[in-house]
Amino acid sequence: MNDQSPQKPNWGLTPEELATHKTIFAPDLLEGQRFLITGGSKGMGKAMAFLCARLGAKVMICGRREELLQETQSQAKELIGADIRYRAMSVRDEDQVDALLDETFEEFDGLDTLVNNAGGQYPQNAIDFTRKGWKSVLDLNLNAPWWLMQGAAQRWRDRGAPGHVVSNVAHVERGMPQAAHTCAARAGVIYLSRTVATEWGPLGIRVNCVAPGAIATEGLSDYPPEATQRFNNVNPMFRMGDSWDVAEGVVYLSAPSGDFITGEVLTIDGGMRMWGTVWPAGVPEKFQTY
Ligand SMILES: CCCCC/C=C/C(=O)SCCNC(=O)CCNC(=O)[C@H](O)C(C)(C)COP(=O)(O)OP(=O)(O)OC[C@H]1O[C@@H](n2cnc3c(N)ncnc32)[C@H](O)[C@@H]1OP(=O)(O)O
Numbered sequence: 001m002n003d004q005s006p007q008k009p010n011w012g013l014t015p016e017e018l019a020t021h022k023t024i025f026a027p028d029l030l031e032g033q034r035f036l037i038t039g040g041s042k043g044m045g046k047a048m049a050f051l052c053a054r055l056g057a058k059v060m061i062c063g064r065r066e067e068l069l070q071e072t073q074s075q076a077k078e079l080i081g082a083d084i085r086y087r088a089m090s091v092r093d094e095d096q097v098d099a100l101l102d103e104t105f106e107e108f109d110g111l112d113t114l115v116n117n118a119g120g121q122y123p124q125n126a127i128d129f130t131r132k133g134w135k136s137v138l139d140l141n142l143n144a145p146w147w148l149m150q151g152a153a154q155r156w157r158d159r160g161a162p163g164h165v166v167s168n169v170a171h172v173e174r175g176m177p178q179a180a181h182t183c184a185a186r187a188g189v190i191y192l193s194r195t196v197a198t199e200w201g202p203l204g205i206r207v208n209c210v211a212p213g214a215i216a217t218e219g220l221s222d223y224p225p226e227a228t229q230r231f232n233n234v235n236p237m238f239r240m241g242d243s244w245d246v247a248e249g250v251v252y253l254s255a256p257s258g259d260f261i262t263g264e265v266l267t268i269d270g271g272m273r274m275w276g277t278v279w280p281a282g283v284p285e286k287f288q289t290y
């Protein structure tokens with residue numbers, strides 16, 4: 001990085017902040033509830049794991065890197081006295097998804113909420129996507145959440161003990177220039193969720209989504225600072241959200257407060273739905289109009 005480049009900031013909330021952040025929820029709100037949170041080792045998933053555990057839930061997280069999972073587990077033990085379980089795996093592997101679901105249902109003797117949170121993409125103009133890149137992003141952000149939600153629903157049906165799915169997607173209503181692959185995948189998850197919310201309603205299974213705008217998480221370090229410094233200016237509130245904003249949205253939908261909510265998309269974007277565009281690969285000249 002040369003001297004003119006913006007410095008890469010440390011994004012996201014610290015474990016200490018996750019352990020002490022004020023919450024609107026009662027401390028026993030999720031007592032006895034069982035959560036599986038994919039991608040729970042950093043960013044929004046880690047905030048969800050801490051919040052759910054602080055509210056009394058049993059929590060299982062997963063991610064590819066065991067060291068991050070282990071660190072999250074130790075921090076939760078030390079800072080909030082919670083026993084978060086984990087499994088190192090990739091949600092892109094169908095067999096590993098089945099094993100994760102089997103382990104979670106066995107360990108917790110069932111499951112109340114599946115949070116499809118693991119995901120990501122890379123910024124590029126759609127015209128240049130390779131087929132391999134397209135398939136990778138679709139596998140991670142559409143196929144994986146589907147394997148997980150279908151697998152959970154089958155287990156809920158077979159046990160006669162239903163649960164709730166909430167998928168962390170993205171704000172996609174106006175498209176996502178330079179991220180068309182993830183836009184297609186997230187739109188797929190939203191309409192999949194709305195569809196199965198009807199099919200699975202009679203089984204007592206609820207299916208919802210949260211749709212974040214620009215949220216300051218460790219994940220933003222994967223993007224060029226030239227892009228992320230602009231992320232503060234992509235909504236009418238002129239700031240990014242944080243992982244707690246999204247974690248509380250997930251809890252609202254999963255707790256009794258969400259009992260009669262299904263097929264919904266809770267947008268948490270500071271108004272980006274109305275105004276602002278991320279342009280993660282840089283604003284093209286033609287669009288630099290103001
Ligand atoms: C986009 C606007 C939203 C703004 C805010 C959003 C923020 C976040 O979502 S934060 C989460 C942040 N983290 C990420 O997004 C990183 C996650 N992304 C990835 O891991 C990769 O992009 C992946 C999903 C494609 C998976 O990579 P990998 O495990 O290496 O997968 P494959 O080997 O199956 O495929 C690699 C294949 O993908 C193409 N590709 C990957 N990166 C790029 C790139 N920067 N530019 C162009 N193309 C890319 C490429 O075709 C790769 O194939 P090879 O060239 O043969 O390696």
Ligand SMILES: NC(=O)C1=CN([C@@H]2O[C@H](COP(=O)(O)OP(=O)(O)OC[C@H]3O[C@@H](n4cnc5c(N)ncnc54)[C@H](OP(=O)(O)O)[C@@H]3O)[C@@H](O)[C@H]2O)C=CC1
Nearest residue numbers: 039041042043044063064065090091118119120215217219
């Ligand atoms: N931050 C933002 O502004 C926005 C983010 N989103 C989406 O919200 C979700 C969470 O984002 P954020 O918290 O920022 O992301 P982070 O990059 O901070 O965290 C991603 C988490 O997912 C895990 N993960 C990634 N790939 C896999 C995989 N193949 N299998 C299992 N776990 C995986 C990571 O662990 P590991 O790498 O070890 O596997 C990590 O725990 C993602 O889907 C993201 O795309 C949507 C809109 C905006």
